[in-house]
Amino acid sequence: MSVRPSRLFFVSLFIITLSASLTIQKQGAGVQAAQSSEVPPPPRDRADRFGVYNWNVNDSAFPDDGSTDRLNWAANKVAETGSRTIRVFIGARNDYFVNPPGAPDLLQFAESQAYDKLFRDPRFQTYLLTAYSAGAGASNWVDGFTASEYARERDEIKRLGEYLLDNPAFANKTFIILNWEGDSAISSNRSDVWDYYVNWIRARAEGVKLARQRFPASNARLFSGLEYTRARRNGKPCGSLVGDPVHEDPLKHRCVIDYVAPQVEVDYYSYSSWQTLVENQNIRLKQRYKTDLDFALSKVKAGRPEITERNFIIGEFGYERAQNGECVAANLLSETFDAFDGDDAFHPSYMIFWQIIDNGRLYGQLNEGFGLFRIRNGQLGATLLSETFQKRIAGQQVANYTGCPRIRQWPEPPGVVNQQGSTDFTLNPDSTISIYAPGDPQQGSWFSVSGNTVNFNQLARRFELPRDNATFWNESPTRINFSMPPARRPGFTWVYVTDARGIDSNGEQIKLSCPDCPQYDTCGLVNAEDQTYNFYPGAVISITGSKFSLSGNSIVIGELRPGQITTNRVLPRENILFESPTKIEARLPDDLAPSYQTLIQVVNQQGLESIEYLIGVGAPCQDCVPRWRACQPIFSAAGGEFFAGAITTLAGRFHATGNKVIVEQFDRQTNLYRHTLTQGDPGWSESDSLISFALPPTLFPGRALVYLIDAPGHETGAHEITISPTPLSNVSATNFRGTTLAADSIVAAFGAAMATTVQSAPSTPLPTEMAGTSVIVKDSSGVERPAPLFFISPSQVNYLIPPGTKNGEALVTVFNGYGSSSSGKVQIANVSPGLFSANASGQGIAAAVVYRIKANGTWRYEPVAEFNQALNQFVALPIDLGAPDDQVFLILFGSGLRGRSALSAVTATVGGTSSAVSYAGLQGLAGVDQINLLLPASLAGRHDVDVKINVDGLSANTVKVNVK
Numbered sequence: 001m002s003v004r005p006s007r008l009f010f011v012s013l014f015i016i017t018l019s020a021s022l023t024i025q026k027q028g029a030g031v032q033a034a035q036s037s038e039v040p041p042p043p044r045d046r047a048d049r050f051g052v053y054n055w056n057v058n059d060s061a062f063p064d065d066g067s068t069d070r071l072n073w074a075a076n077k078v079a080e081t082g083s084r085t086i087r088v089f090i091g092a093r094n095d096y097f098v099n100p101p102g103a104p105d106l107l108q109f110a111e112s113q114a115y116d117k118l119f120r121d122p123r124f125q126t127y128l129l130t131a132y133s134a135g136a137g138a139s140n141w142v143d144g145f146t147a148s149e150y151a152r153e154r155d156e157i158k159r160l161g162e163y164l165l166d167n168p169a170f171a172n173k174t175f176i177i178l179n180w181e182g183d184s185a186i187s188s189n190r191s192d193v194w195d196y197y198v199n200w201i202r203a204r205a206e207g208v209k210l211a212r213q214r215f216p217a218s219n220a221r222l223f224s225g226l227e228y229t230r231a232r233r234n235g236k237p238c239g240s241l242v243g244d245p246v247h248e249d250p251l252k253h254r255c256v257i258d259y260v261a262p263q264v265e266v267d268y269y270s271y272s273s274w275q276t277l278v279e280n281q282n283i284r285l286k287q288r289y290k291t292d293l294d295f296a297l298s299k300v301k302a303g304r305p306e307i308t309e310r311n312f313i314i315g316e317f318g319y320e321r322a323q324n325g326e327c328v329a330a331n332l333l334s335e336t337f338d339a340f341d342g343d344d345a346f347h348p349s350y351m352i353f354w355q356i357i358d359n360g361r362l363y364g365q366l367n368e369g370f371g372l373f374r375i376r377n378g379q380l381g382a383t384l385l386s387e388t389f390q391k392r393i394a395g396q397q398v399a400n401y402t403g404c405p406r407i408r409q410w411p412e413p414p415g416v417v418n419q420q421g422s423t424d425f426t427l428n429p430d431s432t433i434s435i436y437a438p439g440d441p442q443q444g445s446w447f448s449v450s451g452n453t454v455n456f457n458q459l460a461r462r463f464e465l466p467r468d469n470a471t472f473w474n475e476s477p478t479r480i481n482f483s484m485p486p487a488r489r490p491g492f493t494w495v496y497v498t499d500a501r502g503i504d505s506n507g508e509q510i511k512l513s514c515p516d517c518p519q520y521d522t523c524g525l526v527n528a529e530d531q532t533y534n535f536y537p538g539a540v541i542s543i544t545g546s547k548f549s550l551s552g553n554s555i556v557i558g559e560l561r562p563g564q565i566t567t568n569r570v571l572p573r574e575n576i577l578f579e580s581p582t583k584i585e586a587r588l589p590d591d592l593a594p595s596y597q598t599l600i601q602v603v604n605q606q607g608l609e610s611i612e613y614l615i616g617v618g619a620p621c622q623d624c625v626p627r628w629r630a631c632q633p634i635f636s637a638a639g640g641e642f643f644a645g646a647i648t649t650l651a652g653r654f655h656a657t658g659n660k661v662i663v664e665q666f667d668r669q670t671n672l673y674r675h676t677l678t679q680g681d682p683g684w685s686e687s688d689s690l691i692s693f694a695l696p697p698t699l700f701p702g703r704a705l706v707y708l709i710d711a712p713g714h715e716t717g718a719h720e721i722t723i724s725p726t727p728l729s730n731v732s733a734t735n736f737r738g739t740t741l742a743a744d745s746i747v748a749a750f751g752a753a754m755a756t757t758v759q760s761a762p763s764t765p766l767p768t769e770m771a772g773t774s775v776i777v778k779d780s781s782g783v784e785r786p787a788p789l790f791f792i793s794p795s796q797v798n799y800l801i802p803p804g805t806k807n808g809e810a811l812v813t814v815f816n817g818y819g820s821s822s823s824g825k826v827q828i829a830n831v832s833p834g835l836f837s838a839n840a841s842g843q844g845i846a847a848a849v850v851y852r853i854k855a856n857g858t859w860r861y862e863p864v865a866e867f868n869q870a871l872n873q874f875v876a877l878p879i880d881l882g883a884p885d886d887q888v889f890l891i892l893f894g895s896g897l898r899g900r901s902a903l904s905a906v907t908a909t910v911g912g913t914s915s916a917v918s919y920a921g922l923q924g925l926a927g928v929d930q931i932n933l934l935l936p937a938s939l940a941g942r943h944d945v946d947v948k949i950n951v952d953g954l955s956a957n958t959v960k961v962n963v964k
């Protein structure tokens with residue numbers, strides 16, 4: 001479902017990456033000693049089992065006269081429903097404006113007048129507390145969650161727990177300490193961050209247990225909890241393995257319930273169940289909940305077999321009126337009560353409805369209408385959901401609501417269209433609009449005959465038609481025509497109908513286009529100084545796009561004020577620093593209030609308006625965390641691709657010195673490879689805006705994560721890049737040249753990350769796989785053959801072109817042990833002659849022996865080279881041609897010539913003198929060929945001479961021998 005206000009604000013906090021990547025610390029030894037007390041069975045009375053959330057409500061009707069506070073104002077409405085269970089937020093964020101000034105921690109918040117009043121309220125029995133210390137609210141677990149941070153979090157929760165257990169006024173009450181939606185909080189694709197989150201939850205659970213140990217005889221009850229939001233992620237059940245972790249994110253299907261939950265000893269597992277509510281809507285809610293909660297229970301039981309259904313809570317469920325339609329939402333609420341009844345149901349201990357009063361305003365979202373109570377025309381009133389909730393917790397049955405307004409939806413034609421029947425809504429001139437009820441009269445989903453209101457909601461603007469524009473207004477039970485309000489703007493708009501009874505229909509989103517209006521480009525709006533999304537009062541912003549005026553543009557700033565009031569102001573002309581048709585630079589006001597909902601809009605000289613751009617405004621930072629540049633934050637000198645060893649640059653705002661770059665990869669076994677790059681490494685240079693370095697040469701083709709840790713230990717988020725295969729070079733292993741090779745010859749492939757280790761073939765027959773490395777040769781006929789391997793290393797693999805490989809273009813692919821591959825093309829021919837040299841370079845002294853036959857028929861082999869330890873190289877041993885009647889043969893070793901057309905097609909010269917070839921063919925070892933030459937007596941005394949071989953018109957590399 002769409003993001004709700006509480007979720008959006010925390011996302012804006014949690015996506016701010018903080019400090020250093022530290023080794024995962026296994027804190028929490030004390031947790032093991034402090035065992036959880038057993039949770040009680042689920043309450044029998046629905047008034048205790050079904051509770052209501054009171055957080056971030058629309059306070060526009062709040063009586064700001066000192067008679068009450070915002071926390072207890074909305075809590076009173078919870079009590080009015082008859083529920084004795086309430087969930088609230090407590091923390092440094094001060095959402096209810098009740099925290100004492102300067103109060104540093106949860107204990108002082110709990111002791112404050114407003115929370116004390118709530119906790120003493122005799123109408124409530126159970127309190128679920130979404131509790132956040134100042135550090136936790138700033139996601140301090142993101143950057144490693146150090147031992148000191150662990151201790152601070154544990155002790156702050158402990159102090160809160162001790163206060164709740166030791167206060168006689170709270171006797172017989174139950175308090176459950178929860179986090180906010182864990183899966184929404186963990187936005188990182190880094191494995192370490194998940195472990196940091198585990199430790200954060202452990203610290204909180206340990207704090208609860210230590211508090212219970214301190215007051216074991218307390219009449220109050222205190223429990224810990226872990227909230228999660230997913231049973232599935234990216235289309236698969238949580239914890240599913242990816243098919244290709246080298247190229248896919250191995251954490252793609254990781255969730256809190258499968259990874260964090262089995263590792264932490266909390267008392268309750270709270271399911272913020274929006275996923276269950278929005279997916280599989282063709283299945284009844286009871287079955288949806290049963291399936292998802294059974295799955296979650298199985299995951300937790302894997303690590304904690306003692307856990308049962310009673311350890312689960314539905315931490316949030318709800319139904320937005322304008323998205324579902326008010327009657328449908330109320331009917332779904334009634335169905336939810338039935339979903340947890342009966343032997344065939346899952347039986348959590350508590351179910352918490354989101355929420356008591358409609359959400360506070362959230363720009364651009366329709367999902368403000370979740371409340372049991374709403375504010376209309378400045379008055380707080382009950383919705384159909386309130387009526388349903390109160391009757392159901394009182395044990396009454398409620399008949400489904402029918403005859404409610406509804407806009408037609410797929411598979412019917414679009415429900416909101418222009419006068420031509422399409423969904424193309426343009427401005428200047430404006431389109432007029434029609435809204436249609438469903439075509440099936442049996443549904444009874446009609447509008448009122450008269451007295452309907454069309455709600456036209458656009459970011460901060462809320463219009464009610466026909467009041468805000470009566471032009472072209474026409475209404476009937478099946479169709480409403482209207483024209484847009486004059487103050488409409490380009491961009492997305494939510495449209496829904498409230499009938500004459502005050503009942504809301506479902507909503508539909510439309511887009512208003514304006515081709516001639518100012519347009520933002522992809523980067524939109526950034527901080528002009530560092531090109532990041534870092535905005536604060538007085539900052540200079542850069543707006544890029546098109547259709548701006550050459551001069552005379554206006555910048556309109558919209559701010560959300562207390563009481564759900566949006567104020568707009570035009571930036572003074574002196575704050576406009578630069579203007580052109582494609583770019584505007586302007587200074588934000590010095591008195592701009594911090595907010596995660598600030599709107600920026602450009603109005604050109606002709607009065608045409610751009611869409612409203614939503615930004616978050618914070619305070620200027622003193623010790624700023626590093627930030628990526630908004631557009632192209634990472635790029636390669638290799639022209640867009642990232643290769644192992646290629647120079648790569650990070651762009652953003654960094655410390656000028658002392659930075660570290662981390663590059664991580666996973667192999668097919670999900671083993672993590674982490675490379676740390678810093679000053680002194682190849683290609684390294686750094687400044688406060690650019691950091692360049694050479695990617696590690698051992699990176700293998702596939703996915704990689706890159707992030708940065710600055711000198712103070714602050715950390716960026718991780719960017720994903722794809723390491724392209726380094727082009728594979730295949731040459732003869734004899735002379736390391738040529739791209740034409742012969743079948744059954746020995747080849748050397750050069751590349752990057754072709755193997756995880758260095759290894760030679762242990763024996764014959766040669767293996768076709770070593771340490772996960774293999775080579776496949778696909779010939780010109782499309783036949784693929786595995787190649788026998790001689791040697792593997794990260795940068796070189798020696799293999800045999802498989803016998804039978806047909807002539808023509810072939811594709812050679814090296815698969816490494818990591819799970820990736822690289823390829824290169826070669827030409828296969830009958831012959832590709834090459835000679836081995838003693839030093840294995842293809843040059844210098846031949847890898848050869850002398851075969852001497854004496855006149856008396858005796859024979860022996862003699863070496864032609866030896867390794868000189870002092871010189872650390874091979875040196876020639878002179879060949880003695882001996883007596884005139886001796887026959888001295890030079891036996892050369894090579895590869896790629898056994899496919900010669902005939903022996904006569906093989907010629908040789910030694911020192912420029914022709915030498916008879918008596919043999920040219922297989923030597924006996926895989927891929928090795930042999931050539932026998934008769935050395936002429938005329939070579940005597942020539943010393944160093946070149947040996948040249950030609951096979952079927954192709955020359956091999958030249959080697960040398962020394963003749964005495």
